[in-house]
Amino acid sequence: MKIIPSFASRACTVMLALWLARPLLAQDTKPADLTQISLEDLMNLQVTSVSKKEQKLGSAGAAVFVITQEDIRRSGATNIPDLLRMVPGVNVAQMSASTWAISIRGFNDVFADKVLVLIDGRSVYNPITSGVSWDQQDLPLEDIERIEVIRGPGGTVWGANAVNGVINIITKNAKNTQGGLVSAGGGSETTAQGLAQYGGAIGGTGTYRVFGKYSDIDSTTTPGGGSAQDGWQSLHGGFRSDWVLSPRDTLTVQGDLQESREGQNLTAVIPSALPLELTFIDRFDASAGNILARWNHTLANGSEMSLQVYDDHSSTFSLGGRDRQNTVDLDFQHHLSLGSRQDIVWGFGARVADLYLGPGYAIAYVPPSRTDVLLSAFFQDQVKITGSLSLAFGSKFEHNDYTGFGFEPSAQLVWNPTARQSLWLSAARAIRQPDAVDASIREAAATFPTGPGSFGVVAVVGNPSQRVERLNDFEVGYRIQATARVSVDVATFLNFYHDLRTVEELAPYFVTSPGPPHLVVPAVFEDIGTAHAYGGELSLDWKPANRWRLSSGYSLLHMVIFKDAANVDSEIGDSGSGTPQQQFQARSALNLPHHFEWDSSVEYVGRLAAGIPAYTRVDTRLGWRINEHWDFSAVGQNLLSPRHAEFPDDVGLNHMLISRSIFVKLTFRF
Numbered sequence: 068m069k070i071i072p073s074f075a076s077r078a079c080t081v082m083l084a085l086w087l088a089r090p091l092l093a094q095d096t097k098p099a100d101l102t103q104i105s106l107e108d109l110m111n112l113q114v115t116s117v118s119k120k121e122q123k124l125g126s127a128g129a130a131v132f133v134i135t136q137e138d139i140r141r142s143g144a145t146n147i148p149d150l151l152r153m154v155p156g157v158n159v160a161q162m163s164a165s166t167w168a169i170s171i172r173g174f175n176d177v178f179a180d181k182v183l184v185l186i187d188g189r190s191v192y193n194p195i196t197s198g199v200s201w202d203q204q205d206l207p208l209e210d211i212e213r214i215e216v217i218r219g220p221g222g223t224v225w226g227a228n229a230v231n232g233v234i235n236i237i238t239k240n241a242k243n244t245q246g247g248l249v250s251a252g253g254g255s256e257t258t259a260q261g262l263a264q265y266g267g268a269i270g271g272t273g274t275y276r277v278f279g280k281y282s283d284i285d286s287t288t289t290p291g292g293g294s295a296q297d298g299w300q301s302l303h304g305g306f307r308s309d310w311v312l313s314p315r316d317t318l319t320v321q322g323d324l325q326e327s328r329e330g331q332n333l334t335a336v337i338p339s340a341l342p343l344e345l346t347f348i349d350r351f352d353a354s355a356g357n358i359l360a361r362w363n364h365t366l367a368n369g370s371e372m373s374l375q376v377y378d379d380h381s382s383t384f385s386l387g388g389r390d391r392q393n394t395v396d397l398d399f400q401h402h403l404s405l406g407s408r409q410d411i412v413w414g415f416g417a418r419v420a421d422l423y424l425g426p427g428y429a430i431a432y433v434p435p436s437r438t439d440v441l442l443s444a445f446f447q448d449q450v451k452i453t454g455s456l457s458l459a460f461g462s463k464f465e466h467n468d469y470t471g472f473g474f475e476p477s478a479q480l481v482w483n484p485t486a487r488q489s490l491w492l493s494a495a496r497a498i499r500q501p502d503a504v505d506a507s508i509r510e511a512a513a514t515f516p517t518g519p520g521s522f523g524v525v526a527v528v529g530n531p532s533q534r535v536e537r538l539n540d541f542e543v544g545y546r547i548q549a550t551a552r553v554s555v556d557v558a559t560f561l562n563f564y565h566d567l568r569t570v571e572e573l574a575p576y577f578v579t580s581p582g583p584p585h586l587v588v589p590a591v592f593e594d595i596g597t598a599h600a601y602g603g604e605l606s607l608d609w610k611p612a613n614r615w616r617l618s619s620g621y622s623l624l625h626m627v628i629f630k631d632a633a634n635v636d637s638e639i640g641d642s643g644s645g646t647p648q649q650q651f652q653a654r655s656a657l658n659l660p661h662h663f664e665w666d667s668s669v670e671y672v673g674r675l676a677a678g679i680p681a682y683t684r685v686d687t688r689l690g691w692r693i694n695e696h697w698d699f700s701a702v703g704q705n706l707l708s709p710r711h712a713e714f715p716d717d718v719g720l721n722h723m724l725i726s727r728s729i730f731v732k733l734t735f736r737f
Contacts, residue, residue, distance in 0.1 A: 116215040116235040118447055118459065119224045119412050120402050128459060128479030128491040130156070130218040130544055130558035130604060136239075139208050141656055141666045143688035143702035145257050145730060147236070148201050150208070152670055152684075153654060155604035155620030156218040156558075157232075158646050160672075160714035163723045164256075164284045165202040165299035165329045165351075168645060168714050171218050171232030172560065173600055173626050175645040177717045181499055181536075183221065183229035186236045187321065189359055189377050194392055194420040194439060197228055197502040202327060203355055203381065204236075205303050207262050207280055209248060209734075212239045218604060219560060220497035220540050222475035223461050224412070226443050230497040230538050238321075241266060241274040241309040252732030254702075259283040260732075275308040286330065287723035288710050295723045296348045301327035315365040322358035329353075332721040335386065336429040341585060342514040342522040346721065355381040370403035386719065388427030394420045412461075413446035422503050429511040433529075437503060442466045455483045469501040470535045487548040499536040505568065505592055506531040512590070523586035527570065530592040539563040552610040559603035567596030600626040614658040622650045645714065647673035647681070664690035677715040679722075683707055698734040703727075 112124040112133050124131055132154045144150045148167040152159045158175050160168045170179035178198030184191050186206070192199050214236050221229035244266040252260045259281070266276035284299040305323035312318055329351040337343040359377035366372065380393045400414030418441040424432035447461030462476035477495035484490070508529040517523045544558035573589040602624040609617045624646060651671040659665055667687040674681040685707050690700040705711070710724040 112213075114215050115237075116217050116221065116233055117224075118449070119400060119414075120410070125487075125489050125546055125548075126457075126481055126483060128481040128493050128544075129221075130542065130556075130560075132156075132216045132218070132606065134214040134216070136212055139211055139214075141664065141688065141690070142654075142668070143666065143686060143700065143704070143730070144208065145252075145260060146201075147204055147206065147208075147214075149704075150214065151216070151234070153618075153620070153652055153668065154216045154218075155606055155650070155652065156622040156624075157216060158650065158672070160645075161725050162714045162717065162720060163295060163297045163331060164287050165297065165327075166331070166720060167201045168717065169199070169201060170646065171216075171234075172562070172602070173231065173624055173646045175714075177720060180228060180502070181230035181538075182232045182234060183225050184234045184236070185225075187238055187319075187359065188361065188375055188398070189357065189379065190396070191379075192228060193381075194394060195390055195422055195424060195503045197499065200353070200383075202299065202301070202329065203325060203353060205280065205282065205301055205325065205327075206236070206238070207264065207278055207303075209250070209262065209264070210238050210244060210276070210278070210307075212237050212243075218558065219493070219542055220475070220477065220495040220538060222497035223447060223463050223477040223495065224445055226416075226445075226463050226465055226475070227441075227467065227473065227498050227500045227535070230499050230536070238307065240319075241276045241307050244276045245274065247737045248734065249737075250732060250734040252730055254728055254730035256285050256704075256726060256728035257282070257730050258285050269308065269310070272312065273308055273310040275306060277304075277306045279304045288726055289332070289721075289723060290712070295330070295332050297330040297332055297723065299327065299329045301325065317363045319361045319363075320359070322356070324354075324356045326354045327352070331385070332723065333386065333428075333719050334716070334721055335719055336511040336514055336524070338429050338511050338581070341524065341581075341583060342516075344514055349386070350384070352384040353381065354383075355379075368403070370401065372399070372401050374399050386427040386430060388430060389423075389425040391423040392420060394418060408451045410449040410451075411446065413444075415442075415444040417442050424503060424507065431509045432503070432507040433509055434507065437507070439468045439503070441468075457481050465500075467500050469506060469531070469533070473498050473500070473535055489546045491542075491544045493540075493542045493544075495538075495540045497538045497540065501533045501535070505529055505533055517586055521585070523575070523588055525588050525590055528589055528591045533568065533592060534566045534594045536567050536594070537565045539565075554608045556606040557603065560601065562598075562600040564596070564598040564600070566594040567598060569593045569596045571595075597629040598626060599629075600624060616656045617653070618656075619653040620651070624648055644676035645717075647675055649673040662692040664688070664692070666690070672713070675715065679712050679715055682711045682713070696736050698736075700732050702730045702732075704730070 113121045114124050114131055115121055117127045117129045148159050151157050157171050168175050168177050171182050174181050178196045180197035184199045217233040221233035225233055246266055248264040250262045262280045264278040268274050280303040282301045286298045287295045289295050303325040307321035310318040331349050331351050333349045334346045357379040361375040363373045375398045378395050382391045396418040398416040402412045404410050420439045423436045443465040445463040449457055449459040451457050458480050460478040462474050465473050475497050479493040481491045506529045510527040511524050512527045513525045515523050540562050542560045546556045548554045570590045571593045575586050575588045578587055604622040606620045654668040657665045670684045672682055684705055686704045688700055688702045692698055705727045710726040712722055712724055714722055716722050
């Protein structure tokens with residue numbers, strides 16, 4: 068599906084304007100060398116996602132994986148989902164040119180609702196579905212400082228929906244992107260991708276950057292071998308400014324505007340022509356914008372406060388209907404120390420989401436509009452018991468319009484017997500609150516024959532009285548820098564899920580209008596599902612030589628879904644079918660003579676119970692740092708097979724095959 072010429076023309080206009088505005092100072096001409104970063108530096112990386120304060124990765128009481136900017140540059144990835152493939156325990160499955168299913172430790176689907184995703188502190192999960200539209204998170208990868216991934220609950224500081232994990236994407240301060248950057252690339256699947264960026268100073272106290280990005284992604288392949296006609300084109304522009312207002316005050320203001328046009332392969336009931344179900348190519352249009360401001364202040368006693376507010380708006384046309392959401396969020400937090408042994412973070416927040424869900428092909432919502440309010444407060448106290456032993460405990464308290472009051476406590480015990488080792492244990496409770504679809508949907512989901520010339524319709528009905536889904540999580544982890552060249556990180560977990568969403572069939576009834584006469588089987592959302600899961604993840608870093616770094620990861624997940632005698636649900640038994648039991652990743656980063664780089668990765672993903680076979684993916688990148696201004700790279704992805712499937716059909720979307728591809732890119736910094 069191609070976008071009208073004016074869309075591409077606007078992309079060219081934005082990039083030309085940025086080029087003409089170029090400064091004299093080159094931008095980020097010498098990024099860190101991945102092979103020269105010591106393993107001790109990796110253990111000492113500062114992370115903020117575990118407790119909303121900076122702490123060393125080696126002393127965090129959670130399963131944390133950090134993707135650095137140099138990891139990003141040398142991965143050869145062109146989007147955030149492909150970057151997340153390197154994280155043990157994260158399952159990334161592509162369904163079409165613009166659709167991914169991404170989850171952590173199970174329950175994967177297109178609208179995976181148990182992982183919280185943030186960009187610079189702004190939650191990007193959709194309040195209508197509780198899922199993430201990954202095509203709308205199309206950031207310039209060059210501007211990402213790091214991605215922190217927590218495997219396991221993060222509800223104590225981040226709140227509802229941080230059940231199985233948190234993905235926190237942190238972009239660079241504007242002072243680190245001064246100068247200009249222009250990149251252009253193309254290949255067999257990503258037919259065109261361009262970025263133009265400009266960074267400068269504002270007086271003596273501020274810095275900023277502005278960017279424009281354009282992407283044109285080709286269609287994938289249907290299981291029958293034809294074109295899926297699901298091509299994806301997007302235009303994304305944005306800015307970030309950072310100000311030093313005083314020795315104790317800083318301010319960040321940033322925002323984005325994005326527009327995309329996509330195709331999607333659907334199968335849907337046509338209510339006006341029952342019992343007709345059609346498979347067809349549908350259009351998907353999306354536009355989104357947000358603006359965020361964050362003020363940081365250091366008090367005279369050394370404690371730190373921050374106040375953040377953002378407004379996030381999006382509008383999508385999909386499945387024949389128009390959805391809109393506007394979310395305003397305010398968040399305050401205070402970080403202070405009490406004496407030499409206690410380190411406390413506390414805060415409160417408020418979020419208001421105005422939602423509109425328009426009717427689609429076979430979907431309606433009752434009511435179609437609603438306003439949801441979420442109020443929250445949290446605290447977390449880290450107590451130093453001895454010089455090597457610390458205990459962190461706290462809770463999040465929330466009130467939402469669906470289920471009322473909820474709380475999410477946790478405790479983490481961390482022991483550092485040496486500077487190079489840490490053993491940690493944690494226990495936590497996390498919740499997923501219902502969303503607008505859970506409460507309001509009315510959908511003709513499927514038709515089925517009941518006899519000669521007669522048929523029935525499965526009608527899915529939302530339930531405004533559902534309870535929150537609950538997780539009780541227990542984890543043990545160990546990190547060690549065994550030698551100057553070898554480090555190991557292992558985490559194990561035991562999870563108990565309660566009140567999971569189910570779909571319960573009610574007594575069927577016969578209708579004559581709207582015709583033709585047919586049987587209706589209502590299926591209502593309930594919350595009587597239970598599941599147990601256990602498993603773990605292993606990460607290994609090894610530097611066999613000064614110019615060579617190897618990284619590998621392995622994850623194991625075993626999940627059991629329970630039904631009680633009263634449960635005639637048609638969905639909960641398949642809830643674990645979208646996640647493989649085993650995954651393996653290995654990456655190699657090698658510096659060659661004459662400023663060449665060779666980076667490769669292999670990923671094994673086990674079979675899905677839903678019928679998708681196991682597959683092995685091999686990617687490789689050859690990079691050349693021509694000089695301090697010019698970089699060139701050539702990337703091959705999915706090199707082992709012409710094409711393969713990664714995920715089954717889901718919520719009416721038909722899965723496509725992901726093809727072998729090549730991509731070349733040239734970057735100029737000035």
